[in-house]
Amino acid sequence: MSPNFIHTYLSVDCVVFGFDHDNKLNILLVKRRLDDVPKEMQSKLPGSLIFSNEDVDVAAQRVLFELTGIKKMVLKQFKCFADPLRASSPDDIKWMSKEYKPNIDRIVTVAYLSLCKIDHKINSVKYVTVDWCPIDKIPSLPFDHNKIINESFLEIRRWIETDFSIVFELLPKKFTIRQLYQLYSAISEKKIDKKNFHKKISSFNYIIPLDEIESNVAHRAARYYKFDSKLFKKSNTKLLK
Amino acid sequence: MSPNFIHTYLSVDCVVFGFDHDNKLNILLVKRRLDDVPKEMQSKLPGSLIFSNEDVDVAAQRVLFELTGIKKMVLKQFKCFADPLRASSPDDIKWMSKEYKPNIDRIVTVAYLSLCKIDHKINSVKYVTVDWCPIDKIPSLPFDHNKIINESFLEIRRWIETDFSIVFELLPKKFTIRQLYQLYSAISEKKIDKKNFHKKISSFNYIIPLDEIESNVAHRAARYYKFDSKLFKKSNTKLLK
DNA sequence: CCAAAAGTGTTCGATATACACCCATGC
DNA sequence: GCATGGGTGTATATCGAACACTTTTGG
Numbered sequence: 001m002s003p004n005f006i007h008t009y010l011s012v013d014c015v016v017f018g019f020d021h022d023n024k025l026n027i028l029l030v031k032r033r034l035d036d037v038p039k040e041m042q043s044k045l046p047g048s049l050i051f052s053n054e055d056v057d058v059a060a061q062r063v064l065f066e067l068t069g070i071k072k073m074v075l076k077q078f079k080c081f082a083d084p085l086r087a088s089s090p091d092d093i094k095w096m097s098k099e100y101k102p103n104i105d106r107i108v109t110v111a112y113l114s115l116c117k118i119d120h121k122i123n124s125v126k127y128v129t130v131d132w133c134p135i136d137k138i139p140s141l142p143f144d145h146n147k148i149i150n151e152s153f154l155e156i157r158r159w160i161e162t163d164f165s166i167v168f169e170l171l172p173k174k175f176t177i178r179q180l181y182q183l184y185s186a187i188s189e190k191k192i193d194k195k196n197f198h199k200k201i202s203s204f205n206y207i208i209p210l211d212e213i214e215s216n217v218a219h220r221a222a223r224y225y226k227f228d229s230k231l232f233k234k235s236n237t238k239l240l241k
Numbered sequence: 242m243s244p245n246f247i248h249t250y251l252s253v254d255c256v257v258f259g260f261d262h263d264n265k266l267n268i269l270l271v272k273r274r275l276d277d278v279p280k281e282m283q284s285k286l287p288g289s290l291i292f293s294n295e296d297v298d299v300a301a302q303r304v305l306f307e308l309t310g311i312k313k314m315v316l317k318q319f320k321c322f323a324d325p326l327r328a329s330s331p332d333d334i335k336w337m338s339k340e341y342k343p344n345i346d347r348i349v350t351v352a353y354l355s356l357c358k359i360d361h362k363i364n365s366v367k368y369v370t371v372d373w374c375p376i377d378k379i380p381s382l383p384f385d386h387n388k389i390i391n392e393s394f395l396e397i398r399r400w401i402e403t404d405f406s407i408v409f410e411l412l413p414k415k416f417t418i419r420q421l422y423q424l425y426s427a428i429s430e431k432k433i434d435k436k437n438f439h440k441k442i443s444s445f446n447y448i449i450p451l452d453e454i455e456s457n458v459a460h461r462a463a464r465y466y467k468f469d470s471k472l473f474k475k476s477n478t479k480l481l482k
Numbered sequence: 483c484c485a486a487a488a489g490t491g492t493t494c495g496a497t498a499t500a501c502a503c504c505c506a507t508g509c
Numbered sequence: 510g511c512a513t514g515g516g517t518g519t520a521t522a523t524c525g526a527a528c529a530c531t532t533t534t535g536g
Binding site (some may be wrong): 005 | 245246247248249250251290291292293294295296297318320321323324325341346347349351399403
């Protein structure tokens, strides 16, 4: 056998999107400790090597559970990152030695995209620090995590065009048309007129107006709506053809 | 370090689509030898373990070159297959031992989709047998290769909706509207009326009518067209919105 | 009363859909 | 002459695009 064939470690990394109250997309980052000095922390994407009896989808579900305490999150595998140099900076090598074991030659990672209501309580059983970070304020991250995040954003754009209903994974159960509009605008390339958006939304039977309206807002209060996934599945619509 | 973390071999497998003269999609299969008896051959997808200094995209390009002799083929990574039991049948274990080395515990594969004009000469530097197989006649394959092919078909469906121009990777340089229509129909879920298809196609400036027409056909000869990729890039159209 | 966002209708043009007949050719 | 597929036009319906004003509420 050629010694050239790679014997590698395989990991999963998860990009979890949330939508905050300033109408911005956020991503969940955790922190790794670089040195023995506690203050030397650096943000990174949550991830883990996979176990020997685990499929990658299962490993991603495990990482998401360890991260948030949520058992079944929506997730989507989107790309394998295998650049031979993706984990070759001195800091990254040092961290891998401590976290896993010394002399790991190479790690290939499978990246996942996941969605989370930003109000959901984050109950990590593994990480001390789990923080939402607005996507326009992502710091420099280790490995190729910045690249993974950039590609995950392209992926969520494609996703929303294929399956419009993913927006409801990011919104609260009760939401206003305004929130829906701004979330769609934050993700999609397609820009849509506000009035036409309203018209479109009200034509969907699976977006159901509630009797409740906003309170304590410094403008006319908006109506809340809820999403009915069963009706959606029957309707099989896209926002725009 | 937990002994549970997997140290795995990583491979790429390529699903190469072609479009034949009976208007059917085909896939390139190679053969592996199971025993020392030369006749014991079994079809499989072309693939290879990746080298230690290779990115997965590079490995897929290498596999495609070894398969066809073509240097730069269109390719698209579409999914990582990592079921712990995907390579656990006795035949598969026996074959891996012979092809690579004994006691390979697990192989994770990254699957690629590629496209090839079926008239292109196949010049394999590695495989003795390289055959086009119609997708409705794919035999039972080793590993999870049948599953990979099924998912690759879903992927090419999505692909053609995102980027209509991939059909021209499958058609000859000169093609008739009929070929284009039947290829599109073979891939896409969307069914389109023949006359409306004609109308649509002739509205595209990047599909250019040639002076040449079919000869020796038992019906009115169809005009040949060619595809101009530069004009296409400017136009940025989809077949259907 | 002012700021801020909610909510609402109509017109126009483009595009998808549906549909049926005659034409050219080889055999 | 006949079988096979090539090639064409029109009418209708739907959908997306563009566009501005009044309403409600809190401060």
